[in-house]
Amino acid sequence: MLSKESEQFIGNLRAYLHVTGKREKEINEIISELEDHLIEAEKDGKSVEDIIGQSPKAYMQSIGSEMKTNRKGMIGAALAVVVGALSISLMPEVVTGELSYSLFKIISTLIVLILFLISLAFSAKKLSESNATDRKASFMIAGILIAPFFLFLGLYYIDTKVSTPSLELTGIPVYLIGLLLSLFLIAVSIWTKSWLLILVVFILVAPEVMQVAFELTDESTLELSSIFFGLSFIVLIAYLFFNNKKDKAS
């Protein structure tokens, strides 16, 4: 029903408000109000420019500046990403009771993670302010999402080649880290009202736990892992499917 220009403006505004940390409920309210306005205005033969003025960017900022910023939420989201990434990479090793990382690996991982968060936030804001087309925007976002994988691959390859002092932990400290991460995981899950992260970590950890508990060989652990991955894939698809249905229903 809406013209292309209006659709694009609405999409950009939604993205802009999201990345500047406004609350979901308030975003939906103003978006549906403006959508409604644009529909009626277009019926009366007015253009987007008649509604929002010369500069979409200036208009978005004037809307955003009147809405509360959810700083706690933004910091929380960043923390959740970091804790999630740490849990996924550390937990499977925590249950074996041994943690061993080279200094190089620890520092480079932290740097990549921080760069990733900053570039994601920055480019998302810039993109939503500009009038980039959907395709261009999704290419950029995809690039930023994929880049860390290749960075990690490269870094871990270098890690096998260079020798830096390594940090080795066994016993109590490892279990303390495990306990801390678990508490964080539960807190994040309650806060986001989603058990997806815990599910992912559980799937990664469970085969390792069984290996330790039942003294399995590496081979049968690998088999267990693949069964778990298969199962989790099905669960994930089902989860997304039902969530999608719920969204449509409401």
Place this chain on the structure above:
Amino acid sequence: MATTQMLKGLIDGCLLAIISREEVYGYEIAERLATYGFTSMSEGTIYPILLRMQKEELVTSKTKKSTAGPRRKYYYITEKGLAELASFEDRWNSLQRNVDNVLMNRKEQGV
């Protein structure tokens, strides 16, 4: 541009006056403004102002189904809003009087 600058301080009061008369939603407010002659400003200007006036509790809003179609956000004036509107009227009347006096004086002197 000059008109837009002049309007800045006045548009809040005009919105309050429109909302005080009956329940209205965004597009209706814009239409009313246009019929009263405010055609130089872009319609969307009202939304940041409405957001601010809600924060300041001068107006409240309720989302409900309209008779013909989608759910809409209707605006209502509050007690605080009515008080603000009354004070706006006083300020406007005296301002208008002062400006008129100045302009009239200019005419009388035949400048």
